[in-house]
Amino acid sequence: MQAQELSDYTHQPVMLEEVMDFLIPAPGGRYLDGTLGLGGHTLEILRACKGQCSILGMDMDREALQLASENLEKYQDSIHLVQDAFHHFEEHVQELQWPCLDGALLDLGMSFLQLDKKERGFSFIQDGPLDMRMGRAQGFPPASSLVQNASFSSLKTIIYELGEEPMAPRIARAIIQAREKKTINSTLELASIVEQAYPAQRRRAARNHPATKTFQALRMATNKELESLQGFLEKIAPWLRPGARLVIISFHSLEDRMVKQYLRRQASDCICPPRSPVCSCSHRKTLEILTKKPLTASEKEISRNPRSRSAKLRAAQKV
16 A cells, blocks of 8 residues: 555544543653554654653554554654554563553554455455455464354354354354355455345344444454453553553453453452452452443544444553
């Protein structure tokens, strides 16, 4: 993608004001933006610090990093951009010889850069190859490999659990039947198979395209998104200095549940089973939860940026 093509993309960072209120960036700080995208959140952090901070910006998407680099050019001496999954942050922090982080941010949503490019295969609005990989350098096989080779049981589980799709058995069966006749390689081809698997009455009543949840599920499975989030959560707390903030924006109930449960564990001095007569876990509280309930986008933001409708923000502070 050429620079002039990239410049056509504008980025509306989700819940920007809320992120800044919780992160409280300050000059001299070291921050991790594990899902840099087009750089919207990082740009605001840099502005708040007048460029007097350091940011490790990570993203699996090479094209997003290219555009973010252009957007953040004014602050190039303050940013370190890395093409990698955010759960690998530890090795890059060590390479920078940072002793700790003063804040960390994850925005787990998709970017328009990915959705709008038909050759990326994330959307069924236009026909394209069934790819869905956020970063091809990660070595993950494309979604077409999953669609073509996964068993009925695996497909059903992926679509039901990651897509929260009640029609998962019918859809998985339809995919199996279709691929026995020919290879499924394109987004519109798969979308049509899923649509036809829906009962006619449900198709007519559906507010969204019947393939929406199936595409979400396949994308999450292809990029191992829940595994990446789990890997990040297992590592992040020790890297936060006392008083540092952790802010995570999720768009999927499974992601939000994972973050909520993690924060509850880290905010407790005991994680033994409820019926244990005495504590034997030796766990000590590491985080203070700052959001009793997840924050959601304001109606004003939703009207301006509809993708923020399903965003949920949770934040915590290192004790």
